[in-house]
Amino acid sequence: MSGAGDRVWLNMVVNGRPVQVSVRPDARLIDVLRDDLGLTGTKEGCSRGECGACTVLLDGEAVNSCLVLALKAEGREVLTIEGLARDGQLHPLQEAFLRHGAVQCGYCTPGMILAAKALLDRHPHPTREEIRRGLSGNLCRCTGYKKIVDAVEEVARGGVRP
Amino acid sequence: MSATVVGQSVPRLAGRDLVTGRAVYTADMRWPGMLYARTKRSDYAHALIKRIEVEEAARLPGVAAVLTAEDIPGENSMGIIIMDHQLLARERVRYRGENLALVVGDKEVLDEALELIRVEYEPLPVVLDPLEALAEGAPRIHERGNLTWECHLVKGDVEAAFARCDVVVEGTYRTGFQEHAYLEPEAVVAVPEAGGRVTIYCGCQTPFHIRSIVARALGVPFTSVRVVQATTGGSFGGKDEVDAEMGALAALAALRTGRPVMINHTREEAVMGASVRHAAIIRHRTGATRDGRILARDVDVVLDGGAYSSLSPFVAVKALAHSAGPYDVPNVRARVRVAYTNKTYAGACRGFGVPQVTFAAERQMDELARELGMDRMELRLKNAVRVGSSTAFGQVLRAGVGLEETIRQAAAVAGWKERRAGTGSGGRVRRGIGMACMMQGVSNGAEGVDAVGAFCQLAPDGSVLVGCGLADMGQGANTVFAQIASQILGVPLERVRVRAVDTDHTPDSGPTVASRATTMGGRAVAMAAEKARDKVVEMAASMLEVAPADLDLRDGMVVVKDAPDRAVPLAQVVNALYWTGQPINFEAWSKAPDARFDEQTHQGDIYVEFGYGTHVMEVEVDTETGKVTILRHVAAHDVGKAINRQAVEGQIEGGSLMGIGLGLLEEIKYDERGNLLNPNFTDYLVPTSADAPDTEPVIVEDPGAWGPFGAKGVGEFPVSAAAAALANAVSDALGVPVRQLPVSPEYVLDLLSSQGQEPRA
Numbered sequence: 001m002s003g004a005g006d007r008v009w010l011n012m013v014v015n016g017r018p019v020q021v022s023v024r025p026d027a028r029l030i031d032v033l034r035d036d037l038g039l040t041g042t043k044e045g046c047s048r049g050e051c052g053a054c055t056v057l058l059d060g061e062a063v064n065s066c067l068v069l070a071l072k073a074e075g076r077e078v079l080t081i082e083g084l085a086r087d088g089q090l091h092p093l094q095e096a097f098l099r100h101g102a103v104q105c106g107y108c109t110p111g112m113i114l115a116a117k118a119l120l121d122r123h124p125h126p127t128r129e130e131i132r133r134g135l136s137g138n139l140c141r142c143t144g145y146k147k148i149v150d151a152v153e154e155v156a157r158g159g160v161r162p
Numbered sequence: 163m164s165a166t167v168v169g170q171s172v173p174r175l176a177g178r179d180l181v182t183g184r185a186v187y188t189a190d191m192r193w194p195g196m197l198y199a200r201t202k203r204s205d206y207a208h209a210l211i212k213r214i215e216v217e218e219a220a221r222l223p224g225v226a227a228v229l230t231a232e233d234i235p236g237e238n239s240m241g242i243i244i245m246d247h248q249l250l251a252r253e254r255v256r257y258r259g260e261n262l263a264l265v266v267g268d269k270e271v272l273d274e275a276l277e278l279i280r281v282e283y284e285p286l287p288v289v290l291d292p293l294e295a296l297a298e299g300a301p302r303i304h305e306r307g308n309l310t311w312e313c314h315l316v317k318g319d320v321e322a323a324f325a326r327c328d329v330v331v332e333g334t335y336r337t338g339f340q341e342h343a344y345l346e347p348e349a350v351v352a353v354p355e356a357g358g359r360v361t362i363y364c365g366c367q368t369p370f371h372i373r374s375i376v377a378r379a380l381g382v383p384f385t386s387v388r389v390v391q392a393t394t395g396g397s398f399g400g401k402d403e404v405d406a407e408m409g410a411l412a413a414l415a416a417l418r419t420g421r422p423v424m425i426n427h428t429r430e431e432a433v434m435g436a437s438v439r440h441a442a443i444i445r446h447r448t449g450a451t452r453d454g455r456i457l458a459r460d461v462d463v464v465l466d467g468g469a470y471s472s473l474s475p476f477v478a479v480k481a482l483a484h485s486a487g488p489y490d491v492p493n494v495r496a497r498v499r500v501a502y503t504n505k506t507y508a509g510a511c512r513g514f515g516v517p518q519v520t521f522a523a524e525r526q527m528d529e530l531a532r533e534l535g536m537d538r539m540e541l542r543l544k545n546a547v548r549v550g551s552s553t554a555f556g557q558v559l560r561a562g563v564g565l566e567e568t569i570r571q572a573a574a575v576a577g578w579k580e581r582r583a584g585t586g587s588g589g590r591v592r593r594g595i596g597m598a599c600m601m602q603g604v605s606n607g608a609e610g611v612d613a614v615g616a617f618c619q620l621a622p623d624g625s626v627l628v629g630c631g632l633a634d635m636g637q638g639a640n641t642v643f644a645q646i647a648s649q650i651l652g653v654p655l656e657r658v659r660v661r662a663v664d665t666d667h668t669p670d671s672g673p674t675v676a677s678r679a680t681t682m683g684g685r686a687v688a689m690a691a692e693k694a695r696d697k698v699v700e701m702a703a704s705m706l707e708v709a710p711a712d713l714d715l716r717d718g719m720v721v722v723k724d725a726p727d728r729a730v731p732l733a734q735v736v737n738a739l740y741w742t743g744q745p746i747n748f749e750a751w752s753k754a755p756d757a758r759f760d761e762q763t764h765q766g767d768i769y770v771e772f773g774y775g776t777h778v779m780e781v782e783v784d785t786e787t788g789k790v791t792i793l794r795h796v797a798a799h800d801v802g803k804a805i806n807r808q809a810v811e812g813q814i815e816g817g818s819l820m821g822i823g824l825g826l827l828e829e830i831k832y833d834e835r836g837n838l839l840n841p842n843f844t845d846y847l848v849p850t851s852a853d854a855p856d857t858e859p860v861i862v863e864d865p866g867a868w869g870p871f872g873a874k875g876v877g878e879f880p881v882s883a884a885a886a887a888l889a890n891a892v893s894d895a896l897g898v899p900v901r902q903l904p905v906s907p908e909y910v911l912d913l914l915s916s917q918g919q920e921p922r923a
Binding site for chain 2: 034038039040041042043044045046047048050051053080081082084085090094097098099100101103104105106107108109110113131132133135136137138139140141142143144145146147148149
């Protein structure tokens with residue numbers, strides 16, 4: 001079903017809620033999230049899928065939303081950083097990142113946390129090496145990654161109440 | 163005082179906003195009626211502009227305006243010392259990507275509009291090699307020639323000293339251009355305000371400089387412009403002039419259209435259209451006696467400064483001052499020249515010239531140690547600065563010189579003595595270990611006055627608001643300021659807030675650079691908090707009928723020391739001050755002693771404080787692929803006092819990785835026409851989590867005399883030592899001297915194939 005002009009309707013579930021948006025066929029998922037839905041927690045860092053700042057979960061899989069056509073999300077579930085905390089309660093990854101000092105400027109943080117969640121959802125007990133490899137699609141220029149890896153490792157060990 | 167918040171690891175203030183995606187960075191802002199703008203950039207690295215045609219672009223539906231140099235009512239210029247850079251080029255472009263025109267309108271039509279702008283160029287010869295640029299007869303990039311800046315340092319008599327040396331080593335070292343690569347590309351929003359004012363929102367570290375450039379471009383009083391620092395996604399020295407450029411263009415567009423205007427850079431624009439770290443060619447000669455005492459160092463540096471002067475004059479002087487490394491060398495001669503070339507301009511980048519000269523100085527230490535048959539750590543210990551030592555610029559270090567301690571601790575943690583034998587052996591994969599030391603001045607030094615303003619506002623409920631003219635760009639300065647105020651006023655950290663830098667509200671304290679935020683900014687915050695404390699104590703003393711000296715501030719209470727059940731809540735005291743008409747907002751101004759030095763020899767007192775560090779790195783080099791793997795990395799830094807331990811570790815870990823990037827992976831590349839070849843992360847290799855070692859930070863605290871609680875700063879310092887330690891480790895592994903950065907696989911293979919043809923060092 002098409003919308004006004006050359007736009008089409010996009011139906012998806014974002015952070016647990018069904019949404020319907022009128023989008024151009026060439027719209028990127030990142031633009032729909034940030035501009036149409038006002039979810040600016042997802043960041044744009046390179047527009048080439050290299051930095052991972054735009055990472056969101058699409059049916060649980062980490063994707064670079066700057067490379068995903070919005071229409072590819074038709075009928076699917078999208079999780080952005082705004083959808084992670086529940087009823088004001090931070091997700092264990094969010095808590096751990098803060099406690100370990102894994103957040104400096106914060107720009108990579110939304111994408112990094114979601115990438116970590118996707119990693120742990122797939123591999124609940126990764127080694128430190130596996131965490132590093134699993135997050136290697138998300139660049140961070142501030143932290144040197146060590147405290148990020150510490151935080152993810154702690155959550156994986158179940159050190160934080162889920 | 164009981165449990166102190168200063169010295170603890172404290173999570174980042176307002177961190178919750180960052181992990182939930184609620185934090186608003188500039189490009190997240192949405193203003194009613196906001197338009198977007200983007201610039202037309204030059205296709206040539208060096209050319210005259212014969213004509214710019216914008217009429218067709220201006221007619222495109224959705225375009226509100228197209229601006230060229232003609233539309234700038236005030237000064238079409240920017241720069242720091244030499245205003246040689248135009249906001250929009252009029253007659254000539256000097257690097258590929260230089261701005262020519264600004265298209266303003268709906269976001270969707272900008273790219274199409276840019277395509278419709280026609281520019282007629284007359285190409286000029288392109289100058290890319292800084293040595294060629296400085297040579298006689300080179301095509302002139304600027305009217306004054308191709309020498310951007312030159313400075314000299316003379317201490318003692320190097321030639322006489324070399325004559326007395328038993329051993330002299332010499333080498334030429336090269337480093338490449340590094341990009342800041344902050345994750346957040348630059349963005350600004352200009353919002354027209356009442357009374358002809360305009361507000362610029364941007365992630366930045368030099369809001370007052372931005373204000374001046376914008377105001378000059380608009381031809382309005384400085385106070386017509388307000389710059390508000392937005393949540394900043396990293397800066398590392400980069401979000402300075404480019405923000406001024408973007409701010410001025412956005413402001414022009416905003417005042418022309420009457421609407422808010424946003425300019426946000428693509429990653430390519432962030433690399434190509436904003437400053438980079440200077441590439442360097444360094445000739446370094448070191449002479450020592452047989453027992454390892456360095457008597458003389460002679461250093462000649464050429465920095466490739468790109469097309470415009472930017473911060474080159476200051477980078478040159480800082481490189482000059484630090485060219486002899488962290489050693490007590492009685493005779494030093496140094497010269498730094500910066501050359502113009504037709505490339506993206508070089509400016510401030512974390513380290514500011516010190517990483518480049520430290521790499522050369524530390525490679526020389528290893529090469530000297532080899533000639534002397536001396537252990538590389540022993541040689542460093544023998545010459546390291548200590549209390550009473552004199553720097554290359556003749557400043558006597560009076561207190562808190564923790565360099566030796568960092569050498570010993572880094573070596574102990576890394577197991578230097580056990581590991582250094584058995585390196586450089588044969589086989590496909592070779593192991594090596596390297597050490598590197600650094601020192602760096604904190605405070606503006608030769609760049610001008612260092613003064614910082616801060617305020618501490620007490621609220622009637624006993625909560626506190628802190629403001630300072632220096633910026634938190636992600637490094638955690640605001641958290642440190644809050645800890646300082648919390649400690650001094652005895653107010654729980656949760657009840658302290660820090661406001662963002664805003665040129666209307668926070669005092670002009672100069673740029674947040676030179677790793678000065680904690681040391682210089684923190685001192686001003688402490689002074690403001692002390693003023694507040696004094697007033698509180700005076701009032702509470704009269705309320706409790708004791709002497710002020712009998713009182714302590716803790717947990718939001720004012721307590722009688724010897725009778726803790728006699729106490730009054732801070733809130734009550736603040737109320738009492740307010741209702742008796744006394745001020746509850748306290749301002750302080752912290753001015754550092756001025757730098758005093760001879761302009762010809764650069765001898766004198768330049769910096770208020772210094773940071774020191776030693777890194778030890780173990781690597782493995784695959785001699786078939788040239789790949790270097792870091793096995794272990796220990797980074798010891800004397801920070802005087804770690805106010806926020808976790809944040810200091812974060813600076814050591816993050817700064818080290820930027821140094822590792824400089825040393826191993828990152829280099830901006832140009833082709834022979836001056837086209838920047840790798841303006842995005844596909845080909846510009848920023849270290850990923852898979853590349854990063856598990857850096858082991860070691861915090862040494864040898865208190866300084868100036869900073870709050872003895873703090874000395876750390877932000878830039880790990881970059882130098884990490885890059886140099888890596889180079890030294892690879893040299894050790896291969897048994898061949900590393901003479902350039904990055905140590906790419908190609909370079910490693912070149913080194914191996916040249917083995918045996920060059921003298922071993």
